[in-house]
Amino acid sequence: MESGKVTISRAARQADFPARFQLIAAMNPCPCGYLGDKERGCICSQSQIDRYKAKISGPLLDRIDMHVEVSRIPYKELRADHKKIESSIHIQKRVSSARNIQLKRNNGKANAHLNTLEMDQLLNISEKNLILLEKIVSQLKLSARAYHRVLKISRTIADLGHSQQIMQNHLLEALSYRCLDRTT
């Protein structure tokens, strides 16, 4: 998942194949599916919810950079004025622009693929914000991997906002995407 390659071993031979992919996964919040729903109550016990969440292993969860809770869309909003909603084409433009900023700054690499040495040289974050991140990571007991992932996500959020430096709000937004870490 992290090396971007898969090794196949057969008898005396072994071969590496490219396997870089982006994992996007979805799950219900609990076995009945209604935990946190404003309109319908959840009927699961806490132990059922804990057992259900424990099905995803910690190491796998640690490698998923962004955990986003998506609530039910109220019926009225399904019929909302589409002019008020940002179009996919507009979003695509914002994403392409942020990606181009990354490739230019990182010598052709996306933020996700930076190593720790490159991160030190290219991320552009103040000492004060780094200390803040270290403090929060230690309070939430996040892993060293999560620390590096949060930094890269912060860099991408800053790129989306065309900000040269990673500011505190970029950092806090990136940390908010690790919500499943904090409950397990």
Ligand SMILES: [Zn+2]
């Ligand atoms: Zn439930």
